[in-house]
Amino acid sequence: MKKDDHLFLIDGSGFIFRAFHALPPLTRKSDGLPVGAVSGFCNMLWKLLTSARDTSVGVTPTHLAVIFDFSSQTFRKKIYPDYKAHRPPPPEDLVPQFSLIREATRAFNLPCIEIEGYEADDIIATYAQMAVEAGGDATIISSDKDLMQLVGSNVHMYDGMKDRQIGVPEVIEKWGVPPEKMIDLQALTGDSVDNVPGVPGIGPKTAATLLEEFGDLDNLLENAETIKQKKRRENIIANRELVLVSRKLVTLKRDCPVELPLDALVLEEQDGPKLVSFLKAMEFNSLTRRVAEATGAEAAEIEPASVNAEWGEKAHGPDLDPGEAVSSEGEKPAPDSEASGPAALAAARAARFAAVPIDRSSYETIRDLETLEDWISAARDKGLCAFDTETTSLDAMQAELVGFSLALYDEDQSDAAKAIRAAYVPLAHKAGQDDLLGGGLADGQVDFDKALAALKGLLEDEGVLKIAQNLKYDYLVMLRHGVTVKNFDDTMLISYALDSGMGNHGMDALSERWLGHQPIPYKEVAGSGRNMVTFDYVDIDKATAYAAEDADVTLRLWLVLKPRLAAEHVATVYERLERPLLPVLSRMEERGISVDRQILSRLSGELAQKAARLEDEIYELAGEKFNIGSPKQLGDILFGKMGLPGGKKTKSGQWSTAVQVLDDLAAQDIPLPSKIVEWRQTTKLKSTYTDALPGYIHPQTKRVHTSYSLAATTTGRLASSEPNLQNIPVRTAEGRKIRTAFIANPGHKLLSADYSQIELRVLAHVADIAQLKQAFADGIDIHAMTASEMFGVPVEGMPGEVRRRAKAINFGIIYGISAFGLANQLGIERSEASDYIKRYFERFPGINDYMEDTKAQARDKGYVETIFGRRIHYPEIKSSNHQVRSFNERAAINAPIQGSAADVIRRAMIRIEPELAAAGLGEKAQMLLQVHDELIFEVEDEAVDEATKLIVDVMENAAMPAVSMAVPLQVDARAAHNWDEAH
DNA sequence: AGCTAATCCTA
DNA sequence: GTAGGATTAGCTA
Missing domain, CATH: 1.20.1060.10 (Taq DNA Polymerase; Chain T, domain 4)
Structure with missing residues (x-):
């Protein structure tokens, strides 16, 4: 570097924060990735590189570097542990942009400099110093006051956003002191953002006055006694030591161990195609065009770069209660050798395990207790294992255990092909299908009771994480064998929390999606139709390939999906709304009705x-x-x-x-x-x-055991099947007779507790509608209130037809109203329905806002959220097909309402059993069924009153403390001998 | 035997 | 207009 050379030092970290807050938010069209700060950064860089002379900088750079903070662990922390201690985490939309800005820098062919243990400001100070010593000039692209101490005759600053040069006069004008006294000024005033202590009562003005009077900080501290103002004098004397610490904190280090010499910062030619490729990937269309024009690159022929955005790693759902905050209990941290950060980890694992084909020939068949015990102790050693049962029936209440499989993960095995081993343990396979004598067990199986005892030890061991796919099935099978699975993860539920709306969450689909692998179809093992045999008649070798593969695939899925929970901020949903409900539902199914x-x-x-x-x-x-x-x-x-x-x-x-x-x-x-x-x-x-x-x-229990699916709906509702007990007739007298057949045991009652108008209450809360909230607070008829608002009819003596129409509209709103649908429902003209909707939106403008906001969110982010953070994805929300798009929009409007209500009752269900048990009612009142907004219990006669009170209380407060709803939840409960009378 | 469309039951 | 599941008929393989 020589005289007249000019080094530009861009404060990348500072720029990110300023650009993020100063510029309007911008997201990448195709996937909603936030890119506002990146866009601002690229535009500024391009301007500096091409036309710096035309700005108020007035010179063209010969050297340039972009400087970033490496991490918050710097030498300043050692001097003062509280330095920057209370920094809130960066905004969520900013997190992925950190890595993008570094990528942008590289795309511009510019050196991207960061040094562990030093802040960007120190590196800037070092290079500025080096430039001056080499006889050149430096311009720091930043407006951060922390850097102003560097300003001098050969060092300037430039505020890119305001297009303003900052030199010595500007510093004096702004702070009242020349740059060389900035350090003393900052030491006196402190900095609340960085948590740098200062003297109380001294701000920039007083500090400047004092420094003017005493010359510098050392002189000031020496002669502090002579300060006339009593309070000021005392404060300065009392905080003398702290101010000296502060001075060390704010003094920039001008001798950082930089790797690149100045000559390495010489500006190079732009690599047109490389830059265009990046800009295309970011979808910055106008800048892409300008760059292509200037560099002669053919934009149309250049593929967009593949850009990986790294999201932050802190999981923070909206759930606020610290007492509830649970993370992975007893779970071994996932090995982390591939990458850092859960998003990168998930991506790396997906790549790793998709690349390694599944090798069924490596599966073992465990035929003796010793080998089984070896595997179990290996599982204990690893702290986790995948697990799957094989049985005689798809109905967990009828299924007989035939065998089980295990898969283990060796985190230290660098060869992915060998990192997982899986085995099948046959327990009750029959000797042969054609064996007319029948009933004989095949040879070479572990003794059932001994194996079960060993398995029980593993499954009930809190120290070993059990990983399964659709565990509710296996959980119930094991429950019937006296085993309660403790410490588990369910890959189906993980996928559901992550990707609801993105397809189903069955193992075959997940395996295809994430591993690119198609597991053996069940019918290839057991046949289908009339030729189908139960699993105990499946040949053990075939069974091993099938069953061990299930455990193998489940384990791989877990490795890929689990890190995403934290990366994508839905760990709370999984841990609070999905996983804990699984045992609850298993018990309900086991009880039957x-x-x-x-x-x-x-x-x-x-x-x-x-x-x-x-x-x-x-x-x-x-x-x-x-x-x-x-x-x-x-x-x-x-x-x-x-x-x-x-x-x-x-x-x-x-x-x-x-x-x-x-x-x-x-x-x-x-x-x-x-x-x-x-x-x-x-x-x-x-x-x-x-x-x-x-x-x-059921032949033994004489009761009906439905099966609940936790991951069948997109919104978070449960689904009931075989039989579906969520669609038992209720609307007609004839249909209701069927409900009289659902009865309580002698000495018991069926207790039905249902939420009143929960979805409209959720709507009032999320859309923040004053009239609705007031009506619910006052306990008045919500449909009559709506009718009154809309049609100006007083609630007293309102005709039934008027209320009926308002009710239809209220429901229509929840369903993402359309004039077509409302007209159909009410049997009126479409134009009349349109008028109703228009009038409704006029009376309740907040509803329209909610609908528009929700659709916008679905478009921008690809998903909408319930009040508890559950996400529901709408990948087709931008379809060019009007029908498809409209359908997705209505669904997106409905999902937060239906889904939040579903989350509320899930929370209630998770809490009710422990509360009943704590009240000594655990045996006397048992939860049997859930019908979306209703829970049905079987309660001993004398416990009915107490149980009713407790259940209503838990249900009404189920949203708390995670969400404090703006309307009260109301639960109506009644007990009777049968379901018809109880409802 | 396995699939889809139409219908109708629920919240 | 939202979210489901079960049944039946009638088609294709």
Whole structure:
């Protein structure tokens, strides 16, 4: 470096923060990655490189470097441990931009300098000093006052955002002291942001006055007694030592051990294609164009660079209660040799395990207790293992244990192909399918009871993390064998917390998605259809390949997915809303509910008679016999043969025979359609409920055990199946009779507790609607209030029809209202429905804001969130297909409402059992069913009052303390012998 | 036997 | 207009 050379030193770290706060937020269009600061940075760099002379800097750089902070661990921490101690974590949207800005720097072909243990400011000071000593000039691109001490005749600063040069006069103007006294001034005033102590009562003005009077800090401290103002004198004397520490803290180090000499900072030619590639990846279109033009690069032919954004590693859900805050209990930290940071770790592992094919031939079959015990002690040694059961049935309540598999991970094994070993332990395989004698066990299996005892030791060991896929199944199977799994992770639930809305979370789909591997289909092992055999008849070698693979894949999935929980800030959702619910649901399923066979059988008979009578009448009216249950045949009869009006076609071109169509016809006094509607209702009740339910009564327990799915819905709701007990009829008197068959045991009652209007309450809370909040606080009729607001009708003496319309609109809002849907629901013209919606938005403008904000979030981030931080993704929200897009928008509007309500009841369910147990009611009141906003318990008669009180209390306070809702939650509860009367 | 469409039950 | 599951018919393999 020589005279007239000019070094530009860009304070990269400072720039990031300033640009982030000063510039409007900007996200990358394609994926919502926040890039505002990166954009500002690139624009500024480009300007400095191409036209610095035209700015108030007025010179063109010959040398340039971008300087960053390495970490917060600097020598200043050693001098003063509290230095920068109370810094809040950077804003979430800023975190990924740190690494992007470094990438940007490299794309610009500029040296990117950081030194461990030093702040950017020290490195800048060092290089500025070096430049001056070499006879050149330096300009620091920053406006940070901490750097002003460096300003001198050959060192300037430049505020890129205000296009303002900062020299000696500017420093004096701003601070009242020349640059060389800035250190003393900062020492006196301190800095609350960096937690640098100062003298109380002394700010920049006083400090400047004092320094003017005494010359410098040393002289001031020596002659402090002579200060006239009493308070000021005392404060300075009292804080003498601290001020000296502060001076050390604010003094920049001008002799950092820099690696690159000045000559290495010489500005090079821009690499056009490289820079364009990066800018394209960032989707900075106008800058891309300008750069391409200036460098002669062909933008159209350049591929966007692959840019990895690193998100921060702190998991922080919105859940605030410190008492609840749990992290990984007893779980060994995941080995971290591949990369640092959970996002990078997840990516590295995905790459690592997707690249290594699964080797089924490496799986072991464990045939003796000693080997099993070796594996179990290895699992204890590692602190984690994957686990999977093989059984005779998909129904966990009927399943017999046939064997189980384990997979272990060796974190120190650098060869990924050898890092995982998996084995299958056959326990109850039969000797052979064709063995007419039957019942004989195959040779070479571990004794069932001994193996189970060994397994129990492992599964109940809090010190070993058990990893499974869809653990609720295995948990229930093991529960029935007297084993309670402790300390577990479920890859299905992890995937659900991470990627709800991005496809299903079954093992095959996850394996395909993350490992690029297709596991052996079950039917290849056990056959399908009539040839299907239960797993105990599967050949042990085949079973080993299948079962060990399941454990192997599960373990790999865990390695890939688990780090993402923290990286993507949904660890709290998983740990608080998913994982703890699993044992709760297993117990509910195990308990089941009593169903009275006689009642169902009698109902079935009545329905059969009624259906038969209706069939006769229908054939009579139609003039021929046909299959009434066939929409195709029915449509042909109604609209073809009989030529009835109002025929609509379904998607596939068939005549629609949906109930609305039939009702329209019935309204025209055509008798056949109403008979058909009645017949359908009757046969529906019979086939789906009275006929099917008895088939679900468990042979041993004599109760019906539904199965809840934790990861079937996108919103966080549960789903019930086999049988679905969440759609038992309630709306019609006839349908309700089915509920009378759900009964409590003798000496017990069924207790039903349900949230009143929970979704509208959630809406009032999230959209912050004053009238709704007030109405709920006052406990008034919410639909009547809405009607009154909209139509100006007083609540007293309001016609039923007016309230009905308001109610439909309220529900419509929750469902992401459309004029089309509302018109359908109310049977009015679309234009009239539009007017209603318009009027609603006028009366409740906050609702419209909520809807627009929610859609915008779905577009920007790709997901929406519940009040507890659950995310629901809408990858198709930007579809160019209007139908698809609109559907996604409505779903996105509904999801936070439905999902928050689902989260509330999940929280209640997780808390209720421990609370009951603490009250001594653990045996007397048992939770059996969940129906979205309702919980059903079986309670001993004399415990009903106490249990009701406790349950209502837990449910009403379930959002607390994580979220303090702006409206009260209300729970209504009733106990009776059967579900109909209790509801 | 396995799949989709249509229908209807729930919150 | 949101979120599900079960049943039936009727098609394809």
